[in-house]
Amino acid sequence: MTIMVPRKHGDASDGMVGGRLSRFEGNLKVTGAATYALEYPTEGVVHAVLVQSTIAAGKVVAVDISRASAMPGVLLVLTPEDDLGLRAAGDWAGTAPKDEAYYPLPRNVQFNGQSIAAVIAESREQAAEAARLITVSYEETASVKDLEDPAAGEGKMMGNLTVGWGDAEAALAASDVTIEAEYRTPREYHVAMEPHGLIARWEGDQLTIWEPSQWSHGMARMYAEWFSLPLENVRIISPFIGGGFGSKGQPLAFGAVAVAAAKKLGRPVKLAVTRPQNFTSYGGRAATRQKIALGATKDGILQAIVHRGYSETSVYADYAEQTGAATPVLYKVENYSSEHRIVPVNTVTPGALRGPGKNPSSYGIESAMEELAYALGMDPLELRLKNYADHDYQSGKPWSTRRLREALTEGAAAFGWEKRSHEPRSMRDGNTLIGWGIGCGTFPVIRAPSEAMIRILKNGRVEVVSGSIDMGQGTYTILAQTASEALGVPVDQIDVLLGDSRLPGSAIAGGSMLAGSITGAVHKTAVAARDELIGLALSEAGSPFRDTGANTLSLAAGRVSLPRDDGPSLSLAELMTALGRDTLEIRRNTLSDDAQTAEDQRRAWTTMAKVMGPTMGEFSMHSWCAHFAEVRVDEDFGTVRVSRMVSAFDCGRLYNPKMVESQWRGGIIMGVGQALLEEGIVDARNGRTINNNVGDYLVPTNSDIPDLQVISVGVPDLNASALGGKGVGEVGIVGVAPAIANAVFHATGKRVRDLPITLEKLI
Amino acid sequence: MKDFSYVRATSAEAASQAALQAGAAILAGGTTLLDLAKCGVAAPETVIDITHLPGLSDIIVSADAATIGALARMSEVADHPSIKAAFPAVSESLSLAASAQLRNMATIGGNLLQRTRCPYFRDPGTFPACNKRAPGSGCSALGGVTRNHAVLGTSEHCLATNPGDLAVALVAFDATVSFAGKTVLVEDFYRLPGDTPDKETVLGRGEIITGIAIPASAAAKNSIYLKVRDRQSYEFAAASAAVGFELEADGKTVKDIRVALGGVATKPWRARAVEQALIGKTLSAGTVEKASRLAMEGAVAQGDNAYKIELAPRVVVRAIQQLALKTAMKTGGLA
Numbered sequence A: 001m002t003i004m005v006p007r008k009h010g011d012a013s014d015g016m017v018g019g020r021l022s023r024f025e026g027n028l029k030v031t032g033a034a035t036y037a038l039e040y041p042t043e044g045v046v047h048a049v050l051v052q053s054t055i056a057a058g059k060v061v062a063v064d065i066s067r068a069s070a071m072p073g074v075l076l077v078l079t080p081e082d083d084l085g086l087r088a089a090g091d092w093a094g095t096a097p098k099d100e101a102y103y104p105l106p107r108n109v110q111f112n113g114q115s116i117a118a119v120i121a122e123s124r125e126q127a128a129e130a131a132r133l134i135t136v137s138y139e140e141t142a143s144v145k146d147l148e149d150p151a152a153g154e155g156k157m158m159g160n161l162t163v164g165w166g167d168a169e170a171a172l173a174a175s176d177v178t179i180e181a182e183y184r185t186p187r188e189y190h191v192a193m194e195p196h197g198l199i200a201r202w203e204g205d206q207l208t209i210w211e212p213s214q215w216s217h218g219m220a221r222m223y224a225e226w227f228s229l230p231l232e233n234v235r236i237i238s239p240f241i242g243g244g245f246g247s248k249g250q251p252l253a254f255g256a257v258a259v260a261a262a263k264k265l266g267r268p269v270k271l272a273v274t275r276p277q278n279f280t281s282y283g284g285r286a287a288t289r290q291k292i293a294l295g296a297t298k299d300g301i302l303q304a305i306v307h308r309g310y311s312e313t314s315v316y317a318d319y320a321e322q323t324g325a326a327t328p329v330l331y332k333v334e335n336y337s338s339e340h341r342i343v344p345v346n347t348v349t350p351g352a353l354r355g356p357g358k359n360p361s362s363y364g365i366e367s368a369m370e371e372l373a374y375a376l377g378m379d380p381l382e383l384r385l386k387n388y389a390d391h392d393y394q395s396g397k398p399w400s401t402r403r404l405r406e407a408l409t410e411g412a413a414a415f416g417w418e419k420r421s422h423e424p425r426s427m428r429d430g431n432t433l434i435g436w437g438i439g440c441g442t443f444p445v446i447r448a449p450s451e452a453m454i455r456i457l458k459n460g461r462v463e464v465v466s467g468s469i470d471m472g473q474g475t476y477t478i479l480a481q482t483a484s485e486a487l488g489v490p491v492d493q494i495d496v497l498l499g500d501s502r503l504p505g506s507a508i509a510g511g512s513m514l515a516g517s518i519t520g521a522v523h524k525t526a527v528a529a530r531d532e533l534i535g536l537a538l539s540e541a542g543s544p545f546r547d548t549g550a551n552t553l554s555l556a557a558g559r560v561s562l563p564r565d566d567g568p569s570l571s572l573a574e575l576m577t578a579l580g581r582d583t584l585e586i587r588r589n590t591l592s593d594d595a596q597t598a599e600d601q602r603r604a605w606t607t608m609a610k611v612m613g614p615t616m617g618e619f620s621m622h623s624w625c626a627h628f629a630e631v632r633v634d635e636d637f638g639t640v641r642v643s644r645m646v647s648a649f650d651c652g653r654l655y656n657p658k659m660v661e662s663q664w665r666g667g668i669i670m671g672v673g674q675a676l677l678e679e680g681i682v683d684a685r686n687g688r689t690i691n692n693n694v695g696d697y698l699v700p701t702n703s704d705i706p707d708l709q710v711i712s713v714g715v716p717d718l719n720a721s722a723l724g725g726k727g728v729g730e731v732g733i734v735g736v737a738p739a740i741a742n743a744v745f746h747a748t749g750k751r752v753r754d755l756p757i758t759l760e761k762l763i
Numbered sequence B: 001m002k003d004f005s006y007v008r009a010t011s012a013e014a015a016s017q018a019a020l021q022a023g024a025a026i027l028a029g030g031t032t033l034l035d036l037a038k039c040g041v042a043a044p045e046t047v048i049d050i051t052h053l054p055g056l057s058d059i060i061v062s063a064d065a066a067t068i069g070a071l072a073r074m075s076e077v078a079d080h081p082s083i084k085a086a087f088p089a090v091s092e093s094l095s096l097a098a099s100a101q102l103r104n105m106a107t108i109g110g111n112l113l114q115r116t117r118c119p120y121f122r123d124p125g126t127f128p129a130c131n132k133r134a135p136g137s138g139c140s141a142l143g144g145v146t147r148n149h150a151v152l153g154t155s156e157h158c159l160a161t162n163p164g165d166l167a168v169a170l171v172a173f174d175a176t177v178s179f180a181g182k183t184v185l186v187e188d189f190y191r192l193p194g195d196t197p198d199k200e201t202v203l204g205r206g207e208i209i210t211g212i213a214i215p216a217s218a219a220a221k222n223s224i225y226l227k228v229r230d231r232q233s234y235e236f237a238a239a240s241a242a243v244g245f246e247l248e249a250d251g252k253t254v255k256d257i258r259v260a261l262g263g264v265a266t267k268p269w270r271a272r273a274v275e276q277a278l279i280g281k282t283l284s285a286g287t288v289e290k291a292s293r294l295a296m297e298g299a300v301a302q303g304d305n306a307y308k309i310e311l312a313p314r315v316v317v318r319a320i321q322q323l324a325l326k327t328a329m330k331t332g333g334l335a
């Protein structure tokens, strides 16, 4: 059942780490041969359709299912009346589950679009039509629409996010030049091309789930806890994912509903979350608001940053979109104060969306820096370089590597920044105003252990086996490259198996931590496999190397030979035959030696308990970037088009530059959407997201995106990861929105402090 | 979506006959119909597929007129060399609409009958009140989010924008639409919402659009469609304008000018006041700007859509300017 992506030869670049190989699975995807979760043929499958609330807050008083139940093909209707027998699951952090029941179809309505019932029928159409015939009576209660709702209040202080050093208020008051401004970002959504959904199948007490997953092991654990199963009874299969962006890291209420229905019916259940339902079945990026005050000397030396942020959360769980996440690490500043509050409103609990925290945070600080530059009459690039942080002022630790200066200077050179004229509205082409802006971005290096298995087969092929996932970012490919380099076997001889919770444990594909973690595990395992193979070749009867007297062997280009190549030389297949072996299987992990118990491993692969933040250890470790944007604004229409972007990145060593560049560009494209188009629009009267479809929730099209020049200025950072890379997946979006907002200001003289920058804000 | 039966019509008469039954719906490209069925707005019992009817897909351009069959695809009309040459605004209105995939599926007849994008109209499960969908039930847009709603031709019962692009160009150039043996001006084909916003056109039950005709004119030949929106492509208009004009022999004075607006009105909107103000005048910046403001006579803002009143006249100005520039380049002198 596990998908194996075979490597076909045909890419000219070498297969080593750092080679520009094309994605192994790219061909399968563009030809439609890659099977996504909902496409698995499952015999006897029946279809579930969700019914969601149409009010923001209240109670389900009654659900009339009589018409629905009478429809042809309907097998089961689930409502809040049904006790599905589920237990609460533990959270990501690995906190033990609360000893309480879990109701994925709750009676208590806490947001508009909450799942409150489900219909299961023989066909999807039957289920959908029956779902439409369900009538729900509610007892409505007062609700809070969003962060700006007067009823929302000041929310709750997140003490753990209060950061301060020096005396920021006093330093601000004493500064020659100060600016203060408030910035807002709206609700934004993942809108992955592949909507959520799953197929659930029970065989006795064994549960198999086909569901797109950024974390097969973690999701398996949560399903196991919901259904009171041993972990090994749950299997998540997810070889291909049509985009996740943070939304596919944990099971969601609809998953519990589908699995419970499959259990009740004794048949496999497929549940496809409709596109509109995707807007409320899990949270997007929370709306935020932040006030920033900066103080500087006349010559532009930053004296103080005072930051007060707010983000919305749901009324039933705390989630902080940390508006202060990037603020303290970007610049040298001796006096700093930041607080963040979360404000409960009637929404689904927000979640992680590419660059959580860092993203809105950088929109705030990078807009504010540009405002300060104008208050000082200083070039924004010069201001940034002048206040370059020589170390991490928050933790007091040295950077592991930080090439943000190079990103700024090399990016500026490639962009032609020196030709800029400082005054707003000073560059135009007919009715079009042209503007340039900078936005810096950062994303922490998050480290986590992983496990891997290498199998050398009798036919000489090598399998790299891991339960980690590939949602398009290139895991298949870079793991083959890693194994190829460590084993001395060409990539076309390597197959990679991923996306199955039965396979060796792995960090989550989130927080930009997977590549660094899993390449480390594969590298370690491949080195061990190589040692093992050489050991056997030197010692086993039947091996032609046994009597050569050599104490080591060389493995290169898939052949085993003596170090000076003056004796036998065997292909892997020949050696395996000589050794009389069918397979050689090696499994290793990157947990420390004193944390190798079964419980350590369970916690490592299914919770975040072993994850290490950027300042755990001697250094402060982050990826960095600087974006340079050119916009063209139609002065009559207020329409903004990004006409050029240059972005320079420090992400350490790049395991595969081709794939890294596409991660960066993908992030930048999402950033363009965030700057100019994306906004969940909520009807204040009932909390409904009214643009809950891709016709109305606008993301950039091809013609909205100019050529995106990306530049790597990084150097290997061996503190950050075994192979020297830092995270690449999220940093690309961070800083794009302020670069564009700053360019819009430069073009028009209008500072838009609430995203997205739509035309009516400029005309 | 409700199960429905599918009938492939063999003749226009049979299709008409079948379409008279309760719960019947005509299927052309299906890009509106299926979309609305998924939203729960349309729930046909029977779908009558007319795409196999012969003789309804022709595009014929003569010296007098273009006649276009109701089943011609948007993309075919947009790319037709003679349409491009004699009716550039019509071609542009189509190629700036929707996406390539939709344009390849969608038909001209279906295009004229596309429904509003009013989010309240499209979400019956959450917003039962919608006079267009359920006459007399009220209007959920009032007091709601109205960024994309109309400012012209609205009534207290409905302010839904007619979202189409093609119809704007057709109205500008006095095109007609034929159905059930009748031929009416496209402008008269659409109705204002008044107190019956559910009745969008004069098409009767079971009547099938057979085609459209656009009379040739110097103004149609010298025309432009300008569409303004936040996203560069694949978005409905925040405001759009179809403009065409013919100059006197002096190469300066306006002999004939057509202006129609999209994205701002409850039906494709001919801006006759703007036309009247410009006929006999030269297209100087001041004159054009002043005249364009007349496009918004009678406009009523409803909350978030106020920007359209500012935007639409600017779109008209720009369309006229761009066309004037194009004309000047063609005739070799600047007007």
Ligand SMILES: Cc1cc2nc3c(=O)[nH]c(=O)nc-3n(C[C@H](O)[C@H](O)[C@H](O)COP(=O)(O)OP(=O)(O)OC[C@H]3O[C@@H](n4cnc5c(N)ncnc54)[C@H](O)[C@@H]3O)c2cc1C
Binding pocket: A695, B025, B026, B027, B028, B029, B030, B031, B032, B033, B034, B035, B050, B070, B071, B074, B096, B097, B098, B099, B102, B105, B106, B107, B108, B109, B110, B111, B112, B113, B114, B163, B164, B165, B166, B207, B208, B209, B210, B234, B235, B236, B237
């Ligand atoms: C995401 C999206 C974006 C879009 N963007 C734009 C845009 O920017 N600009 C724009 O102008 N349009 C846009 N459209 C609308 C699109 O142009 C229409 O959906 C399309 O033109 C409809 O044509 P069709 O043949 O598919 O119609 P169908 O869906 O087949 O029919 C539409 C309606 O007309 C009826 N009908 C069809 N043909 C006839 C006939 N010959 N006689 C009588 N009744 C008939 C049907 O019963 C149905 O009620 C967009 C649509 C979508 C889904």
Ligand code: SF4
Binding pocket: B116, B118, B119, B120, B121, B129, B130, B131, B132, B133, B138, B139, B140, B141, B142, B157, B158, B159, B160, B197
């Ligand atoms: S504006 Fe018209 S279509 Fe929209 S809700 Fe009101 S009546 Fe319905």
